[in-house]
Amino acid sequence: MGLFTTDKDFFGLDIGNSAVRLVQLKKGGSRPSLVAYGKANIPVGIAQSDSKIDLQNLAQIIKELTIKTRVSTKNVVVALPGSAVFTAVVKLPYMTQSELAKAIQYQAEQNIPLKLKDVKIDWQVIKQDPATKEMAVMIIAAPSGKVERMLTIMDFAGLEVESLETSPIAMARSLISATDPLVMILDIGATSTEMAIVENGVISHTRSLPAAGQAFTRAISQNLGLDPEQADQFKMRFGLSQDKLEGQVYKTIKPILNNIVDEIERSIAFYAEQFGGNVSKIVLSGGSARLPEMISYLKSELKIEVQLGNPWAFVSYPANFTEQLQSNSFDFGVAVGLAMRDN
Numbered sequence: 001m002g003l004f005t006t007d008k009d010f011f012g013l014d015i016g017n018s019a020v021r022l023v024q025l026k027k028g029g030s031r032p033s034l035v036a037y038g039k040a041n042i043p044v045g046i047a048q049s050d051s052k053i054d055l056q057n058l059a060q061i062i063k064e065l066t067i068k069t070r071v072s073t074k075n076v077v078v079a080l081p082g083s084a085v086f087t088a089v090v091k092l093p094y095m096t097q098s099e100l101a102k103a104i105q106y107q108a109e110q111n112i113p114l115k116l117k118d119v120k121i122d123w124q125v126i127k128q129d130p131a132t133k134e135m136a137v138m139i140i141a142a143p144s145g146k147v148e149r150m151l152t153i154m155d156f157a158g159l160e161v162e163s164l165e166t167s168p169i170a171m172a173r174s175l176i177s178a179t180d181p182l183v184m185i186l187d188i189g190a191t192s193t194e195m196a197i198v199e200n201g202v203i204s205h206t207r208s209l210p211a212a213g214q215a216f217t218r219a220i221s222q223n224l225g226l227d228p229e230q231a232d233q234f235k236m237r238f239g240l241s242q243d244k245l246e247g248q249v250y251k252t253i254k255p256i257l258n259n260i261v262d263e264i265e266r267s268i269a270f271y272a273e274q275f276g277g278n279v280s281k282i283v284l285s286g287g288s289a290r291l292p293e294m295i296s297y298l299k300s301e302l303k304i305e306v307q308l309g310n311p312w313a314f315v316s317y318p319a320n321f322t323e324q325l326q327s328n329s330f331d332f333g334v335a336v337g338l339a340m341r342d343n
């Protein structure tokens with residue numbers, strides 16, 4: 001969200017439910033070059049807590065990570081998760097910027113299920129159709145409480161917020177090339193799964209589901225009578241393999257994943273109906289994308305191409321970094337996208 005914007009150095013910060021990650025890039029040349037990056041795990045529960053002590057602990061983890069990674073600035077671009085914001089795409093006739101600003105207020109009142117005094121509104125024209133002289137505009141509404149909470153954490157961490165965005169917008173920048181015709185980003189994290197349909201680099205439909213890696217672990221723990229650490233190990237080791245452990249882990253994860261698959265199909269169908277065009281590929285991100293056989297499972301269920309996203313594809317870095325960067329490409333989609341932002 002473009003709440004405020006200046007022209008300074010900054011780094012991108014992704015606060016997930018399981019870890020925080022930061023990336024700093026230097027602009028210039030044909031592609032931005034890597035200055036700093038790193039990740040720190042966060043204790044379960046802290047990421048969504050509103051208690052002052054938890055906000056301070058989270059801020060401390062972030063502060064330590066900035067020191068460890070030696071970022072050269074205190075200016076940060078940080079993301080609100082897709083699950084924290086409401087988005088709506090509305091169709092409007094062509095109009096001037098000032099007319100649009102008024103129309104957005106009205107459309108937000110109609111389409112956003114919160115009182116306008118309680119949200120911060122941003123918008124983006126995502127499509128224009130010269131034939132009908134109509135445009136599609138995405139309205140993003142962030143609850144003021146979520147924005148304030150984020151600004152408080154950044155303040156505790158001693159950071160200056162350069163800009164606040166949403167995670168799907170950041171991933172569209174780092175994981176998709178402008179020549180990709182129509183693709184879906186699928187980020188399966190710890191507590192949420194985010195979907196975003198992106199056409200020629202421009203994001204339109206987004207969707208967030210409260211089911212991801214922690215739900216897989218919880219189900220395995222309950223069904224197989226394991227403690228959470230063991231359940232996590234089983235998940236990472238056996239994943240969706242049907243022939244391991246008599247397919248018990250597979251059978252446990254499958255119904256949860258099928259809810260995600262259903263929602264992907266619904267989103268793709270909704271997009272085709274609203275805007276026309278078929279999603280040709282899914283680009284996968286997030287720690288749970290590592291689940292063994294995830295790609296082949298999604299391919300066979302959805303009958304669509306599925307590939308792993310690589311946020312480092314548009315970044316230049318020393319050759320001896322290749323291995324470590326590629327090994328954690330699932331983790332950095334949001335942080336790289338934030339760092340790539342043109343301020």
Ligand SMILES: Nc1ncnc2c1ncn2[C@@H]1O[C@H](COP(=O)(O)OP(=O)(O)OP(=O)(O)O)[C@@H](O)[C@H]1O
Nearest residue numbers: 016017018019189190191192213286287288290291
């Ligand atoms: N090899 C693996 N196999 C299966 N799952 C894995 C593997 N490695 C990590 N995970 C899972 O990935 C999840 C963390 O993913 P990620 O780091 O993308 O989440 P996050 O960004 O912190 O959370 P969120 O996006 O939900 O706020 C955890 O549930 C973890 O168990």
Ligand SMILES: [Mg+2]
Nearest residue numbers: 016017189286
């Ligand atoms: Mg995440």
